[in-house]
Amino acid sequence: MKALVFHAEKCIGCKLCHLACSAQNEGEFNPRLARLKITSRYSRDGLVVNGQTCDLCLKCVEECPVDAIVVKNERLSFLDELCNDCGICVEICPHQVIIKKEKGIGVCVQCRSCANWCPTEALTFEEVKN
Amino acid sequence: MAYTGKILRVNLSTGKSTTEPLNEEWAREYLGGKGLSIKYLYEELKPGLDPLSENNKLILMTGPLTGTIVPNTGKLSVAAKSPATGTILDCSIGGHFAPELKYAGYDAVIIEGKAKSPVYLYIEDDKVELRSAAELWGKGAHETEHIITETLGDFITMAIGQAGENLLPMACISSELYRQAGRGGIGAVMGSKNLKAVSVRGTGGIKVPDIRKFSAALNKIKREDTMSDDNIWAYTDGTPNIVDLSQDAGILPTRNFQDGTFEDYDKIHSEAVKGVLKAKKACFACPLGCGNYVEKGKTMVEGPEYETLALCGSNCGIGDLEAVIEFNRLCDDYGLDTISAGNTVAFAMEMTEKGIHDFGVRFGEAAMYLEMPGLIAKKEGVGAELSRGVSALADKYGGKEFAMAVKKLEIPGYEPRGSWSMGLAYGTADRGACHLRAWPAAEDAFGDIDPLTIDGKAKMVIDMQDDNSVKFSAIFCDFWALSTERMAEILSLALEREITAEELTVIGERVYNLARLFNEREGFDRKDDYLPERIYTEKLSTGFTKGKLLPREEYEKMLSEYYQLRGWDEKGLITEAKKKELDL
Numbered sequence: 231m232k233a234l235v236f237h238a239e240k241c242i243g244c245k246l247c248h249l250a251c252s253a254q255n256e257g258e259f260n261p262r263l264a265r266l267k268i269t270s271r272y273s274r275d276g277l278v279v280n281g282q283t284c285d286l287c288l289k290c291v292e293e294c295p296v297d298a299i300v301v302k303n304e305r306l307s308f309l310d311e312l313c314n315d316c317g318i319c320v321e322i323c324p325h326q327v328i329i330k331k332e333k334g335i336g337v338c339v340q341c342r343s344c345a346n347w348c349p350t351e352a353l354t355f356e357e358v359k360n
Numbered sequence: 361m362a363y364t365g366k367i368l369r370v371n372l373s374t375g376k377s378t379t380e381p382l383n384e385e386w387a388r389e390y391l392g393g394k395g396l397s398i399k400y401l402y403e404e405l406k407p408g409l410d411p412l413s414e415n416n417k418l419i420l421m422t423g424p425l426t427g428t429i430v431p432n433t434g435k436l437s438v439a440a441k442s443p444a445t446g447t448i449l450d451c452s453i454g455g456h457f458a459p460e461l462k463y464a465g466y467d468a469v470i471i472e473g474k475a476k477s478p479v480y481l482y483i484e485d486d487k488v489e490l491r492s493a494a495e496l497w498g499k500g501a502h503e504t505e506h507i508i509t510e511t512l513g514d515f516i517t518m519a520i521g522q523a524g525e526n527l528l529p530m531a532c533i534s535s536e537l538y539r540q541a542g543r544g545g546i547g548a549v550m551g552s553k554n555l556k557a558v559s560v561r562g563t564g565g566i567k568v569p570d571i572r573k574f575s576a577a578l579n580k581i582k583r584e585d586t587m588s589d590d591n592i593w594a595y596t597d598g599t600p601n602i603v604d605l606s607q608d609a610g611i612l613p614t615r616n617f618q619d620g621t622f623e624d625y626d627k628i629h630s631e632a633v634k635g636v637l638k639a640k641k642a643c644f645a646c647p648l649g650c651g652n653y654v655e656k657g658k659t660m661v662e663g664p665e666y667e668t669l670a671l672c673g674s675n676c677g678i679g680d681l682e683a684v685i686e687f688n689r690l691c692d693d694y695g696l697d698t699i700s701a702g703n704t705v706a707f708a709m710e711m712t713e714k715g716i717h718d719f720g721v722r723f724g725e726a727a728m729y730l731e732m733p734g735l736i737a738k739k740e741g742v743g744a745e746l747s748r749g750v751s752a753l754a755d756k757y758g759g760k761e762f763a764m765a766v767k768k769l770e771i772p773g774y775e776p777r778g779s780w781s782m783g784l785a786y787g788t789a790d791r792g793a794c795h796l797r798a799w800p801a802a803e804d805a806f807g808d809i810d811p812l813t814i815d816g817k818a819k820m821v822i823d824m825q826d827d828n829s830v831k832f833s834a835i836f837c838d839f840w841a842l843s844t845e846r847m848a849e850i851l852s853l854a855l856e857r858e859i860t861a862e863e864l865t866v867i868g869e870r871v872y873n874l875a876r877l878f879n880e881r882e883g884f885d886r887k888d889d890y891l892p893e894r895i896y897t898e899k900l901s902t903g904f905t906k907g908k909l910l911p912r913e914e915y916e917k918m919l920s921e922y923y924q925l926r927g928w929d930e931k932g933l934i935t936e937a938k939k940k941e942l943d944l
Contacts, residue, residue: 242649244642245456249429252565253575259428260463260565270641272537274506276660277639277653347429347579349587349595349647350640 231304233358234338234345236268236281240352243270243279247344247353254343255336265327265338266353282325284338285358290319290328299337310334362424362568362854363387368466368488370481372553373414373473377488382467389943391851392423392467394450395833395871397439400470401448402874407881411443411545412527412552414474420461420518420558423835427462427566429575430850431586432837434458434644436541438518441882443545443552444529444700444749445767445792448878451541452796452832453518453533454643460516463562475554480508483560484515493556497525500693501534508559519557520547521695523737527551529749529768530700530736534692538651538662539643542697544769544791568854577853586840587647594650594839595640599666602773603629606670609805610905611778613675613771615723616706617764617894620775621903624679628669632681643837650839659686664698667795670773671702676709677723686730694737700749703770705732707750708742710762717757719746761893767792767884776895778905779805781817784918787889788821790875796838797872798824814914818922829875830868844868870942873926877934877944886932889919 247268248261256263267282284306290299291306298312299319313334320330329336345353363382370377383400390396397419409415418440425433436458442449461469464485471481478493496504501521508517516535523531524547531547532540541547550556568574593601603625606612610620626632636656642649651662664672664684672691673684691698708719719742721728735743745753750770754763764771769792776783781800789797798821804811809820827844834847844861851859879888896912923930927938934944 239639242640242642242646242651244646244649245644246429246431246647249645250575250579253429253571256565257571258565258567259571260563261459262463262563263565271509272662276655277641277662279639343575347575347582349582350649 231286231358232340232355233286234266234283234340235285235354235356236283237352237354238279238281240350241268241270241279241281242350243268244349246347246349250343250347254341255339263329263336265329265336266344267325267327282327283353284325284327287324289322289324290337293318293322305340306337307339308335308337362428362566364462364465364467366466368469368483370469370471370488371473372471372475372479372490372555375490389867390871391830391833391867392426393421393435393437393833393835394439394452394829395867395874397421397437397450397468398448398871398875398878401439401441402878405441409441411441411446412548414553416441416549416552418471418549418553419468420471421468422458422462423833424851425834425854427459428568428854429578429645430854431578431582432646432648432840433835434646435835435837436461437832437835438533438541438546440546440549442791443527443548445544445769446882447767447791447884448875449544449546449791450832451543451546452835453535453539453541454837455516455536455539456644457516457518457535457560459644460560460562462566463564464560465562465564469558471553471555474552478554478556480557480559481555483558485561485563496556498522501695502537502693504557505534505537508557512559512561515559515561517557517559520550521693521737523695524548524551526737526739526747528696528737528747530697530704530747531695532697534695538692540692540697543699543794547695569856574853578850581846581850582647585842585846590841591648591839594648597630597634598650598652600630600633600652600664600669602666603669605806606774608904609778609811610900610903610908611775611782611801611805613670613773613775615677616675616710616762617771617775618710619902620778620900620905622674622679625674627679628673628681628684633664636681636685646837648839654685656682656685659689661685661689661692664688667773668698668702671699671706675702675706675773676729678726678729679724680726683726683730687733690730690733694733696733696737699772700770701733701736703764704736704746704750704753705729707753707759707763708746711757711759714759716759761897764892764894765793766891767888769793774801774805775900775905776891777900777908777910779811780814780910780914780918781811781821783891783895783910783915784817784821784922785824787891787915787919788825788922790872790879797828800824812908814918814921818918818925821922822925825872826865826868828868829871830864833867833871866942870944873934873938873942873944877939880933886919886923886930889932891915
């Protein structure tokens with residue numbers, strides 16, 4: 231399966247990926263609703279770039295008690311009619327890239343909006359082991 | 361919607377904050393950013409007030425595109441009456457503060473009054489508080505930001521350093537350490553209000569009509585226009601590439617504008633900066649990422665930008681990149697504008713070398729030079745005098761003919777004797793000598809037009825000033841050379857109404873005239889639109905501009921033509937007909 235891969239050394243911290251994701255999946259420009267987390271900030275020791283993306287580890291699929299997150303056509307798919315808002319997936323996601331919404335959750339569905347917007351190819355889709 | 365429609369008004373004297381609707385009529389006439397903040401200040405500030413009194417107001421203004429995916433719209437306009445010049449002052453700061461403010465639900469914050477003791481302003485969506493800054497007062501802008509980030513977490517902060525606390529006319533505001541609202545003493549306005557920092561976190565979003573279509577259209581524009589050959593220099597080099605251009609054109613300020621080329625320019629030029637580059641860093645929603653994060657020896661900075669390389673490098677005779685980087689870092693941390701600080705140190709160097717007054721600094725000597733930011737910001741030793749800037753120094757100690765400032769604001773890094781249009785741009789810039797109101801050096805000194813003639817220059821400067829006025833109101837960053845047509849196309853998509861390029865050109869002209877009207881109300885006119893004597897009478901001695909001047913009579917002619925084309929009278933006052941035409 232192919233998943234999103236982040237290349238920190240190429241990232242300029244512009245957040246266009248967050249904007250593209252939230253626009254595509256949530257219908258608004260809101261970086262905090264993006265289904266990836268890229269930060270680029272200055273600490274006391276210099277510039278720190280961090281990136282968390284869904285690497286299709288499938289922990290959420292395994293742990294969801296009501297099977298509301300499934301793999302379909304090699305992508306994650308969220309079935310909101312099954313979701314009971316337990317929040318387990320949000321908690322156990324090792325990358326913290328599942329967002330909690332008023333009702334239900336949001337997972338990376340590999341729409342590729344983020345990579346399409348990234349100006350420096352810091353986000354790519356590559357084959358991952360699963 | 362593109363605007364949140366809400367303004368946050370914070371009164372530091374009473375500690376109360378209120379919200380009010382955005383004035384929609386003004387938003388139509390002035391868009392946002394530069395234009396709208398100047399409109400609020402023009403309407404709300406009493407003429408003649410002391411910029412460092414509680415009567416001055418500090419406005420943080422976003423624009424209709426802030427927080428959206430439109431490239432290069434992450435900037436914030438920060439405006440007040442200038443403590444350095446007494447003119448209107450609007451600065452543009454990059455980073456990530458502006459979108460965060462918009463996500464918190466506000467188009468702008470208007471800060472009034474003066475706190476009884478040091479505070480910082482905390483904004484988290486609807487939660488607005490003044491928090492004690494007792495522990496932060498006396499600290500640098502960098503340490504202040506680190507402490508606030510460690511306390512609050514995921515917030516974006518703008519802070520002042522010691523220079524702002526000490527009310528210096530060259531005090532800036534810093535955000536994310538290395539982004540600045542730099543000029544005109546905007547940091548001193550915060551200091552005078554006992555306001556150490558503003559921190560914001562916003563969790564809301566911004567909607568535009570048909571967001572997927574909007575995003576797709578903008579992604580195409582980003583690829584084909586924003587990231588085209590015209591602008592990609594910002595990513596590949598950033599502003600240091602101007603060092604080479606200026607050197608070749610003979611307009612690189614050297615040793616307090618005594619010359620236009622620098623023998624060690626290749627130690628501070630773009631390739632030299634690339635040699636210590638660690639990473640590129642962008643402002644919010646910017647695909648160009650002009651920021652160069654560099655490390656050299658024990659020091660680091662995001663920069664140095666061209667203005668710093670020129671004013672704190674060649675203009676101080678310093679060809680040691682590590683020293684310039686460290687000077688840059690110190691200025692950012694103490695909260696000093698590098699253009700004014702570099703100019704002031706260079707002026708002191710010339711005064712010392714000419715034996716007029718010994719300030720203990722000499723061209724090319726890095727050790728004392730590196731002591732200056734701290735001494736200036738803290739007003740210690742010789743820094744107490746230097747902290748007042750070149751015009752005040754010249755008034756007291758002499759050297760007026762080479763005090764390189766216009767309207768008491770120190771001159772940026774383009775020598776007017778090799779770019780006559782830049783002379784006019786400095787003379788007529790709304791906040792004193794500034795290269796961002798118009799940057800005509802791109803067309804003459806660096807382009808195909810004769811730099812040493814007045815022909816066509818007045819028109820060129822006016823067009824650029826009006827273009828930039830609307831651009832900074834929209835708000836777009838300077839580094840995307842986008843056409844007014846493109847701006848109209850994007851604004852029409854975002855605002856759900858047809859906006860034409862012609863309409864935007866009128867807004868640009870209106871904004872520039874309102875800034876002039878503000879200054880006119882403060883007593884400014886033609887007498888204030890002149891350059892330092894050195895530019896008219898001292899010939900440059902090396903390079904392409906060897907033997908060149910900008911003769912005063914040529915400048916006078918250019919200025920008169922400028923007024924005439926602007927629809928201003930011979931004294932530089934806006935005519936009634938022009939006011940009526942622009943609905944002022």
